[in-house]
Amino acid sequence: MDIYGWVQLALFMALLGLSAKPIGLHIGRVLEADGKTFLDRGLKPVERGLYRILRVDPGSEQDWKRYTLSLLVFSLAGLLFTYAILRLQHILPLNPQKLGPVRPDLAFNTAVSFASNTNWQNYAGEMTLSYFSQMTGLVFQNFVSAAAGIAAAAALVRGIARHSAKTVGNFWVDLVRVNLYLLLPICVVYSLFLGSQGVVQNFKPYITARPIEATAAPSPETAPAGQTIAQGPAASQIAIKMLGTNGGGFFNANAAHPYENPTPLSNFIQxxxxxxxxxxxxxxxxxKVRNQKHGWTVWSAMALLFLAGVLFCWKAESDGNPRWAELGVSRTLGNMEGKEVRFGAFDSALFASVTTAASCGAVNAMPDSFTPLGGFVPLFNIQMGEVVFGGVGSGLYGMLIFVVLAVFLTGLMVGRTPEYLGKKIDSYDVKVSVLALVILIFSILGFSAWAAVSPWGKAALGNAGPHGLSEILYAYSSGTGNNGSAFAGFNGNIVRLNITLALAMLFGRFLMLVPVMALAGNLAKKKRLPPSGADFPVGGLMFTLILMATVLIIGALTFFPALALGPVVEHFVMTGSSILY
Amino acid sequence: MKIWLSELLTSFRAIIGLAVIVCGIYPASVWLLNRALFPAKSGGSLIQRDGRVVGSWLIAQAFVEPRYFHPRPSAAGSGYDASRSGGTNLGPTSKTLVKTVGRRAAQYREENELPQDALVPADAVTSSGSGLDPHISPENARLQAGRVARARGVPEEKILEQVKAYTEGRTLGIIGQPRVNIMKLNLALDGVHDVGR
Incomplete structure (x- = not known):
């Protein structure tokens, strides 16, 4: 753990803190149907055109049920759209490698994965998908699933901010405005930056290079004439993959691939x-709720949970694997298996923490090859519910579920009716909040348990021993949490796993959304109570700590027995014995 | 039922409207802009030699001859296959991994004529995440310099000078790790230089 890492971490947190206000203000303007932004001059006509195509009146609003229905039906339609493209890619354009149609179960898994903002990669980009499939089938979902997540979060925030209201916004307006005014402009600038770093953006067939060394003949079956180098329109896809916390890589190796993440600077910005x-x-x-202190309190709770994870992971990865000492391998660089030299232990640990705290799932190093405790952190981050900043939108609404529960628990402790920002929290609110969490827990532990005792689950393992259990647990946590990163030795590309993982992703995204929207609707229609001076403050250090404790106790403790049998056992095997698997 | 149907129709209209923008206009404009601003990079940072493409500055290639610096081990396809990127995904308690690392460490010492108790840099014996990592650590490069010098019949200082010239530091002094790009270094030894540098 060197000084460079500490300085970089400080820089990262400082930039994150400084960006919160300007980007938050811009988001506020985007999420008002008649909000004004500096992009209006160019984009207002496009926005109006889209409303005309959709036949939507931007002035009208929806109640929570209609809003949810629009979101669900749109996601389903988008899923079919992506599925169709993947199945038909052999007759669609931009397929210079003449790749065949994607197998039905894999296409289903991939379509669900992108529609739910998960981006689990059972496919390997450069071997499976045509440029058209990537650019259309996947990029479409990268934009709209991110926008749908932000829309749902906006609906919940409106529910909290409004009182005696029937409606929570208009899904179609939110969808259009988030895409046009928030995601698209940032992505255009961002993909140019990525291009300046070396990320490819072209439609050329794969290039066959004659190797520099005459004797270097890589693989006789794949590239007898030389090194085949995959190409493609990657920059435009990677920009939205990161910004929309999607995480599905253009290439199989994701952000570890030099074409996808060529420099330490591109890595930092990603x-x-x-x-x-x-x-x-x-x-x-x-x-929105006119309590900026509450906003910063939520931010701080997220930041503290995040920092704890980063430091833990960084320490484990820079300590490396003790077994290598006896092999005469230096440990000064830390654990380098599955890592790139340009990133090293620190940038890999930081990236792994960021990508799992948010529900992104991009990886710049292979988490499966992390040390047991280094791999524990990403897994734990996902199991906390990805509320540490979290996915675009889903992070905020996930955290607000915990806020409601924290308010409820403190209310119980002091024997007072729980209130949140001037509204009574009643049993309906608590029920739907708990329901949202229980769905995640059942999906993760239920599917993991099923796979762990089934031949098809065990057949997919890439590693034996406790590490194998970690692989299964990671797969269903990542799927349910809509993260998409993987302990990738686990070969999920078989029919039963494609289906069960797709179900986990659907449950994690859409079964959680319904209770969240119900909460939004119920909060919106409540009356605001006059401030009594006795309500519990939701800003400040005390609430930060209570919120963190709630996340840890309710969100993560559930998984502790399973974690103890996976990464924790493996850690003690690695450090305290000579057993290998 | 009627509501469902109307939502479904709106969804399909939204898909068409948005897809034209985010899947058509957006990637196409990024393509045109990147091609105009960064033609070499958006085209894959390819290396031309005698009019033929021999690789990419960003993608490691197999080097086994002693007169070249060797890249990190690769798990991409059957090695350095830039159409099958990926790592080994072997965990820290994997027998296969520990055995392989031990074997590579012994081989590394032998190739570079290092003493039996010399510590081998971790990057020299582990596979990268992509299998295409074009970089090695400066320590790894220095340890290989002697072998390269002997094979080329030049003094080791000359090679070490090149290693130093091709060592890239941390960005802004803090971000990332010091590293040596073996594609650039090996081609510089052959007298070919990265024009984009």
């Missing part, structure tokens, strides 16, 4: 861009 919108949304929350 990490920052994952957190940009989730962090800005906490400012938006504070502003």
């Amino acid at each position: 990490m920052l861009s994952i957190f940009l919108i989730p962090s800005g949304l906490t400012y938006y929350l504070g502003r």
Whole structure:
């Protein structure tokens, strides 16, 4: 743990904190149907055109049920759209490698994965998908699933901010405005930056290079004539992949691939861009509910949980693997298996923490090859519910579920009716909040347990021993949490796993959304109580600590027995024995 | 039922409207802009030699001859296959991994004529995440310099000078790790230089 890492971490947190206000203010303007932004001059006609195509009146609003229905039906339609493209890619354009149609179960898994903002990669980009499939089938979902998440969070924040109201916004207006005014402009600038660093953007067939060394003949079956180098329109896809916390790589190796993440600077900006919108949304929350201190309190709870994870992971990865000492391998660089030299232990640990705290799931190093405790952190981050900044939108609404529960628990402890920002929290609110969490827990532990005792689950393992259990647990946590990163030795590309993982992703996204929207609707229609002076303050250090404790106790403790059998056992095996698997 | 149907129709209209923008206009404009501003980079940072493409500055290639610096081990396809990127995904308690690392460390010492108790840099014996990592650590490069010098029949200082010239530091002094790009270094030894540098 060297000084460079500490300075870089400080810089990262400082930039994140400084960006929260400007981006939060911009999000606030985007999420008002008649909000004005500096982009209006160019984009207002496009926005009006889209409303005309959709036949939507931007002045009208929806109640929570209609809003949810629009969101669900749109996601389903989008899923079919992506599925169709993947199945038909052999007859669609931009397929210079003449790749065949994607197998039905894999296409289903991939379509669900992108529609739910998960981006689990059972496919390997450069071997499976045509340029058209990537650019259309996947990029479409990268934009709209991110926008749908932000829309749902906006609906919940409106529910909290409004009183005696029937409606929570208009899904179609939110969808259009978030895409046009928030995601698209940032992505254009961002993809140019990525291009300047070396990320490819072209439609050329794969290039066959004659190797520099005459004797270097890589693989006789794949590239007898030389090195085949995959190409493609990657820059435009990677920009939205990071900004929308999607995480599905253009290439199989994701952000470890030099074409996808060529320099330490591109890596730094990619990490920052994952957190940009989730962090800005906490400012938006504070502003909407007219309690900026509450917004910053939520931000601080997230930041502290995040830092704890980063330091833990960094320490484990820079300590490396003790078994290598006896092999005469230096440990000064830390654990380098599955890592790139340009990133090293620190940037890999930071990236892994960012990508799992948010529900991004991009990886710049292979988490499966992390040390047991280094791999524990990403897994734990996902199991906390990805509320540490979290996915775009989903992070905020996930955290607000915990806020409601924290308010409820403190109310119980002091024997007072729980109130949140001037509204009574009643049993309906608590029920739907708990329901949202229980769905995640059942999906993760239920599917993991099923896979762990089934031949098809065990057949997919890439590692034996406790590490194998970690692989299964990671897969269903990542799927349910809509993260998408993987302990990738686990081969999920078989029919049963494609289906069960897709179900986990659907449950994690859409079954959680319904209770969240119900909470939004119920909060919106409540009357605001006059301030009594006795209500519990939701800003400040005390609430930060209570919120963190709630996340840890309710969100993560559930998983502790399973974690103890996976990464924790493996850690003691690695450090205290000579057993290998 | 009627509501469902109307939502479904709106969804399809939204898909068409948005897809034209985010899947058509957006990537196409990024393509045109990147091609105009960064033609070499957006095209894959390819290396031309005698009019033929011999690789990419960003993608490691197999080097086994002693007169070249060797890249990190690769798990991409059957090695350095830039159409099958990926790592080994072997965990820290994997027998296969520990055995492989031990074997590579012994081989590294032998190739570079290092003493039996010399510590081998971790990057020299582990596979990268992408299998295409073009970089090695400066320590790894220095340890290989002697072998390269002997194979080329030049003094080791000359090679070390090149290693130093091709060592990239941390960005802004703090971000990332010091590293040596073996594609650049090996081609510089052959007298070919990265024009984009």
